Amino acid sequence: MKIVSLLREIIYTPVSLCKGLWVTFINFWRRKVTLQYPDERWELPEGYRGVPSLPRDPATGMHRCIACGSCARVCPEQIIRIEHEVGEDKKRKVTSFQIDISRCMFCGLCAEACPTKGLVMSKSYELSCGSREDMIFDLDRLQEIGGVFPEEAKEEKGTEPEAGS
Amino acid sequence: MDLVITLAKMLAWAVAILGFILVAVLYIIWGLRRVMGAIQSRIGPNRVGPQGLAQTIADAIKLLQKEDVIPEGADRWLFTLAPIIVFVPAYVVYVVMPFGKDVIAKDLNIGILFISAVSSIAVIGIIVAGWSSNNKWSLLGAFRAAAQLVAYEVPMLLALCVPVLFAGTFSMQGIVFAQSGYAFGFIPKWFIFSGWGIPALAFVIYLSAGLAEVNQTPFDIMEAESELVAGFNVEYSGMKFALFFLEEFAASFTISAIAAAVFFGGWNAPLPFLGAQLTGLAGQIVSVFWFLAKAFGMVLLLMWIRSSWPRVRVDQLMNFGWKVMIPAGLVVVLIAGLVVVVG
Numbered sequence: 001m002k003i004v005s006l007l008r009e010i011i012y013t014p015v016s017l018c019k020g021l022w023v024t025f026i027n028f029w030r031r032k033v034t035l036q037y038p039d040e041r042w043e044l045p046e047g048y049r050g051v052p053s054l055p056r057d058p059a060t061g062m063h064r065c066i067a068c069g070s071c072a073r074v075c076p077e078q079i080i081r082i083e084h085e086v087g088e089d090k091k092r093k094v095t096s097f098q099i100d101i102s103r104c105m106f107c108g109l110c111a112e113a114c115p116t117k118g119l120v121m122s123k124s125y126e127l128s129c130g131s132r133e134d135m136i137f138d139l140d141r142l143q144e145i146g147g148v149f150p151e152e153a154k155e156e157k158g159t160e161p162e163a164g165s
Numbered sequence: 166m167d168l169v170i171t172l173a174k175m176l177a178w179a180v181a182i183l184g185f186i187l188v189a190v191l192y193i194i195w196g197l198r199r200v201m202g203a204i205q206s207r208i209g210p211n212r213v214g215p216q217g218l219a220q221t222i223a224d225a226i227k228l229l230q231k232e233d234v235i236p237e238g239a240d241r242w243l244f245t246l247a248p249i250i251v252f253v254p255a256y257v258v259y260v261v262m263p264f265g266k267d268v269i270a271k272d273l274n275i276g277i278l279f280i281s282a283v284s285s286i287a288v289i290g291i292i293v294a295g296w297s298s299n300n301k302w303s304l305l306g307a308f309r310a311a312a313q314l315v316a317y318e319v320p321m322l323l324a325l326c327v328p329v330l331f332a333g334t335f336s337m338q339g340i341v342f343a344q345s346g347y348a349f350g351f352i353p354k355w356f357i358f359s360g361w362g363i364p365a366l367a368f369v370i371y372l373s374a375g376l377a378e379v380n381q382t383p384f385d386i387m388e389a390e391s392e393l394v395a396g397f398n399v400e401y402s403g404m405k406f407a408l409f410f411l412e413e414f415a416a417s418f419t420i421s422a423i424a425a426a427v428f429f430g431g432w433n434a435p436l437p438f439l440g441a442q443l444t445g446l447a448g449q450i451v452s453v454f455w456f457l458a459k460a461f462g463m464v465l466l467l468m469w470i471r472s473s474w475p476r477v478r479v480d481q482l483m484n485f486g487w488k489v490m491i492p493a494g495l496v497v498v499l500i501a502g503l504v505v506v507v508g
Binding site: 021025027028030034 | 200202203204205206207208469470472473474
């Protein structure tokens with residue numbers, strides 16, 4: 001019995017070694033998975049959550065923030081700071097909108113809480129910079145990242161936030 | 166006057182061989198990284214120069230610039246000497262390397278003996294490196310290396326005996342000459358294809374032992390990263406580390422080149438119309454081309470094996486060496502002798 005298992009081992013060892021070589025040989029010709037980053041870019045999936053941003057409304061050329069503070073309240077990291085003043089038409093007007101991106105965990109709760117859908121998770125993910133201060137994004141920066149609302153998003157304006165949020 | 170010419174010739178060969186080793190090692194390292202990358206579905210270095218060809222040059226320059234650290238408590242003299250002791254044998258071996266028709270530094274009549282005798286000196290260098298570093302991991306790595314190299318020297322020599330028996334000479338050029346000619350006009354009379362498959366068996370033994378000799382993956386326990394940090398050269402940095410690195414790849418090219426020379430017909434062309442009849446300078450160039458092609462093909466095989474097979478355990482390695490490889494080598498030599506005598 002021992003002889004049989006020994007013989008089987010003697011035959012199986014070279015076979016398995018050749019199998020191993022075959023696997024790597026096939027792999028050698030496979031498509032490479034490496035993405036040569038600065039030259040090639042990742043195709044972002046639908047619903048990717050990058051930096052929170054304030055896109056401009058094509059109709060007004062402005063962001064849609066009404067300074068309600070929902071995002072600042074819902075933010076788990078409490079990194080959104082909004083300052084506002086009340087205008088003559090008794091509407092709140094944003095004077096300062098800051099997000100400390102260095103502590104942001106990109107959960108997207110702020111975008112979900114926004115009643116005007118004005119706060120949107122953008123697809124921007126290249127955030128390296130030279131200092132901590134540069135990581136605090138202000139209104140201009142957030143608008144710049146956000147770009148302009150696409151047309152189809154316009155119709156969603158003013159829809160109710162989803163239940164529970 | 167004769168002495169001057171001889172000395173000049175020696176110097177020219179020494180410089181040529183050193184240059185060849187440096188260039189070959191640069192591109193073997195680049196090739197290894199590209200091949201392993203491809204096998205692992207990566208690209209590998211492709212940024213420095215076209216296709217990354219200058220990558221190793223950049224790495225070498227970086228290594229030369231690095232601080233040369235000698236650890237406290239290390240034996241300074243031995244620590245400095247060890248890389249040289251390791252590198253010199255790997256360099257000297259090329260004296261008898263049959264690069265082509267009449268392209269050989271010195272065709273010693275004991276060529277194969279010279280190779281195995283000189284290359285076993287490297288073990289001393291490795292032990293010296295491990296001991297003088299005053300580090301337990303490097304010492305353990307050196308112990309393993311010594312045990313492994315001593316164990317695998319024997320089957321390697323036994324395997325090399327087979328082509329010696331078939332050729333009837335120890336001289337490298339003699340062995341290559343014995344493989345010239347073609348059976349039926351097209352099958353090359355290389356040893357790997359002749360002698361009822363006995364040299365082929367010897368080649369398998371030689372390849373396994375050779376992998377162990379150059380510490381390549383199935384037998385790389387002396388630098389098993391997961392167990393020993395890096396083996397005998399943990400404490401080395403900068404220039405000295407570069408010398409160890411150079412030696413490792415020079416040795417792997419040596420193993421491949423010897424296999425190409427004694428089993429795969431050396432510089433003989435694989436088919437008669439591919440340059441076998443050429444004489445003079447053209448014949449020499451073609452023969453060098455075939456030798457290098459075969460040697461680098463073997464290097465490629467080593468790379469393939471290196472990226473495919475897992476590492477064996479220390480006790481498995483020693484068991485395999487003493488209980489399988491050496492008896493198998495003895496049996497193959499015995500049968501080879503019978504084949505030579507009978508037919």
